[in-house]
Amino acid sequence: MNGEILVALNQLERERGISVDDLIEALEVALLSAYRKHAGAADNVRVQFERQSGAIRVLSRREIVEAVSDPKTQISLAEALEKDPGYKVGDFIEEELAAKGFGRIAAQTAKQVVMQKLREKERGMIYEEFAEREGDVVTGQIVRVERGVVIVDLGRVEGFILPQEQVRGEKYNERDRLKAYVLEVRKTPKGPQILLSRTHPGLLKRLFELEVPEIRDGVVEIRGIAREAGMRSKVAVKAALPEVDPLGACVGPRGARVQAISQELKGERIDVIEWSDDPRVFVANALNPAKVLGVDISPDERIARVTVADHQLSLAIGRDGQNARLAAKLTGLKVDIKSDRESR
Structure with missing residues (x-):
């Protein structure tokens, strides 16, 4: 079983990028806690996982004294000298304890540690992914509305649109797909919390960047946005080149581009105006x-x-x-x- 644990740890390092050293450290802490519950051991006991063989050793550390008052934490000098003539009073000696019946508990503990580390790794990866997307737009599917909070399935994690980030009068129905602005990504004990917004001006800005190639390419620049979400917005744009029509680029042929953005925002009216110095x-x-x-x-x-x-x-x-x-x-x-x- 110990060999199987070692193989599993090495496989996790290769496939999931979880350090074997981190796994072993977490495993030793968890095994020690499990052993203390199992055997009622004192604080002078530690568990060591042998990286080369996968063996699990339970070690007791005792101080060498002239006269023993606590056999669990102390050993006499005379007894220590029988093991090694180099010992002296004040030294510490570690001895392996027999861990009867601990094998099954160790295997279960190892499995729990591995699963916990996998969850932590997954949460860390999700956090890093979405932390980099703060200020960006994501697409998801509404799964439910709880106590006024819209919960959106973003794939590996759920996002939350709080009441103050919802557009007044906008309906949020289950299974509807929508785009939302990543307002904030928080670390919590239960994993990353993704806070989304449908009212933030940044949502409108990113929708224009996604819809208008000239904005993505830097030929047209958005210089300002004023938004009353769900009602009306004004977007000020400026061309980087004199031969480019910034209004025509943003509005699109027959208004197709601005209409697509308005449709995503459930009919919000959008005025595109030209910036001037x-x-x-x-x-x-x-x-x-x-x-x-x-x-x-x-x-x-x-x-x-x-x-x-x-x-x-x-x-x-x-x-x-x-x-x-x-x-x-x-x-x-x-x-x-x-x-x-x-x-x-």
């Missing part, structure tokens, strides 16, 4: 689809005072102020919109 132009673009007559920037107050035609005022502000609110988020300015008549 001129804050007045950028504010005007950010208020799209409204047509802006003029923009006056007050740098000290961080306010953009915008003038639009009378019939464009409601469009510029948007329903419940949404268009103006998103424009403010995107530009980092407070946007004050007035009609042409009010500005006179």
Whole structure:
């Protein structure tokens, strides 16, 4: 049996990358605990696993003294000298104990240690895989909803969409497939915990990167995103080359690219606008689809005072102020919109 354990340990090192030294160390600790329960041994006992032969030895360590007061932890000098004339008082001697009936327990313990190490290795690999994907998008299948938390099957692990990371009004049905943003990967005693989001602006950014080759290739750059998840978003883009149309690249032929992203986000409206280094132009673009007559920037107050035609005022502000609110988020300015008549 001991030889079989050694073969199994070496096989795990080759196939799973788990160090034999780590396995032996964990095995010795577990075997010692099992032996103490089995034999009621004292603290001066240790278990040694022989790497070459696979033999399991139980060793008792006793101090050499003139007069013995505790036979379990002490041995007389006279008795020690019979074993080796070189011993002296204060030395320690280790002797192998007979481990009757311990073989079966040792085999069971070894199996438990191996299984535990395999679980730890698997959890470590999953953690490393998803830790590298923080800020990325993953695809999974909804398996259930528990206490408001959406649980998503990601293959070897489950991800969790907490209520605050869910889109208001979005339905999460079992077996539905969806894409989600990897918000955070946590280490827990039960293994890695993958926290996902459907509301994070990073989800929209990664969907554009996946859908638009020009963004992946660096020809078009996303310079900013303002998002009210499930309702409406604005994405500011800029071309790296003057001959490239950044809006056309992102919208796609007949709007195919932006429509595919909107469909993944359950119909969220997406406005793609062109970034400008001129804050007045950028504010005007950010208020799209409204047509802006003029923009006056007050740098000290961080306010953009915008003038639009009378019939464009409601469009510029948007329903419940949404268009103006998103424009403010995107530009980092407070946007004050007035009609042409009010500005006179």
